Amino acid sequence: xxxxxxxxxxxxxxxxxxxxxxxxxxxxxxxxxxxxxxxxxxxxxxxxxxxxxxxxxxxxxxxxxxxxxxxxxxxxxxxxxxxxxxxxxxxxxxxxxxxxxxxxxxxxxxxxxxxxxxxxxxxxxxxxxxxxxxxxxxx
Amino acid sequence: xxxxxxxxxxxxxxxxxxxxxxxxxxxxxxxxxxxxxxxxxxxxxxxxxxxxxxxxxxxxxxxxxxxxxxxxxxxxxxxxxxxxxxxxxxxxxxxxxxxxxxxxxxxxxxxxxxxxxxxxxxxxxxxxxxxxxxxxxxx
DNA sequence: GATTGATGCTTGACCAGTCAATCATTTCAT
DNA sequence: ATGAAATGATTGACTGGTCAAGCATCAATC
Numbered sequence: 001x002x003x004x005x006x007x008x009x010x011x012x013x014x015x016x017x018x019x020x021x022x023x024x025x026x027x028x029x030x031x032x033x034x035x036x037x038x039x040x041x042x043x044x045x046x047x048x049x050x051x052x053x054x055x056x057x058x059x060x061x062x063x064x065x066x067x068x069x070x071x072x073x074x075x076x077x078x079x080x081x082x083x084x085x086x087x088x089x090x091x092x093x094x095x096x097x098x099x100x101x102x103x104x105x106x107x108x109x110x111x112x113x114x115x116x117x118x119x120x121x122x123x124x125x126x127x128x129x130x131x132x133x134x135x136x137x138x139x
Numbered sequence: 140x141x142x143x144x145x146x147x148x149x150x151x152x153x154x155x156x157x158x159x160x161x162x163x164x165x166x167x168x169x170x171x172x173x174x175x176x177x178x179x180x181x182x183x184x185x186x187x188x189x190x191x192x193x194x195x196x197x198x199x200x201x202x203x204x205x206x207x208x209x210x211x212x213x214x215x216x217x218x219x220x221x222x223x224x225x226x227x228x229x230x231x232x233x234x235x236x237x238x239x240x241x242x243x244x245x246x247x248x249x250x251x252x253x254x255x256x257x258x259x260x261x262x263x264x265x266x267x268x269x270x271x272x273x274x275x276x277x278x
Numbered sequence: 279g280a281t282t283g284a285t286g287c288t289t290g291a292c293c294a295g296t297c298a299a300t301c302a303t304t305t306c307a308t
Numbered sequence: 309a310t311g312a313a314a315t316g317a318t319t320g321a322c323t324g325g326t327c328a329a330g331c332a333t334c335a336a337t338c
Contacts (some may be wrong), residue, residue: 005267006252006256006259006267007251007252009255009259009274010251012271012274012278013155013159013274014156014159014179014277014337015201015274016274016277018201019277019289020153021280034294036294038264043222050306053316054316055316055317062154063295064296064297066295066317066319067295067299068263069317069319070296070318072321089303089304089316089317090302090303090304091303091304092303092315092316092317093316093317111150113146115150116145116149119277120150122147122277123276127273128144128145128148128307130269131148131270131273134150134270135151135154135155135260137149137262138155138162138258138259139151139158139262173324192286193284193286194286194287202326203325203327204286204287204288205287205289205326205328206324207287209325210324210325228285228286228334229332229333230285230333230334231287231333232286232287252327
């Protein structure tokens with residue numbers, strides 16, 4: 001492969017990401033949440049006991065600790081999540097998924113899956129497998 | 140391919156983008172510019188006469204018109220770009236690349252290329268070709 | 279050639295996030 | 309047991325954008 005095409009490839013991936021963000025934001029807005037909020041709900045949904053420390057949540061969704069603080073405040077006000085103190089450590093504040101939050105997540109996840117499916121439709125199944133393998137190798 | 144893996148693939152691409160952004164921002168900061176600023180310099184560098192209308196620049200770098208206005212103000216103050224009135228249309232304000240801007244771009248572009256090359260190093264040449272083909276098909 | 283609508287750009291208000299500082303609490307070495 | 313360092317969370321100041329409104333100019337129709 002000519003050396004010069006790696007920059008082009010990098011730019012393509014960035015452009016691809018813009019397209020993904022636009023589509024996801026558009027569909028998730030019907031559920032009243034942003035993509036980042038979807039990620040939070042998803043992580044809580046997957047977590048044992050539907051509960052996580054804020055630091056761990058930050059790491060999983062790719063935000064800083066303060067970013068999580070700022071993101072969660074409105075989510076708590078709208079009842080998607082709740083705070084809970086940790087038994088063993090008074091510093092940590094656990095984040096829990098409310099049942100309302102779980103409902104919203106399940107609805108939003110349908111949209112997310114639809115976007116994902118239609119997004120990759122131009123690729124053959126084998127290409128999709130290759131793409132998954134390559135992205136895993138690159139992360 | 141099992142239907143369920145498209146969501147996973149989408150999440151991988153998002154994670155990949157985070158990694159790209161981190162690496163690019165880190166290297167470009169040595170040249171005193173952000174990735175978005177790099178994109179602006181790149182577009183001007185590629186444009187005929189090193190000059191573009193703000194609307195066209197906005198579209199090429201994926202920003203809104205106001206985003207471009209806000210981005211370019213500091214870039215003009217630091218002398219990377221310059222304004223110029225269009226001869227035929229008093230509404231448009233052309234953006235031009237200064238020679239200082241061209242110098243910074245060339246330096247930054249070396250870093251950009253290095254990041255791109257090291258980023259895709261885990262992939263064989265054939266994989267890189269496939270990846271380029273797939274991303275082009277998806278955009 | 280005046281009106282109406284489209285286009286290019288900027289501005290004010292806002293949103294989502296970072297970073298650095300701070301505070302509270304916990305852990306660890308002695 | 310105590311003092312020092314580490315950890316978890318929040319806050320203030322800031323960055324980098326968006327969106328909607330507004331202003332100037334241009335184009336088209338009548």
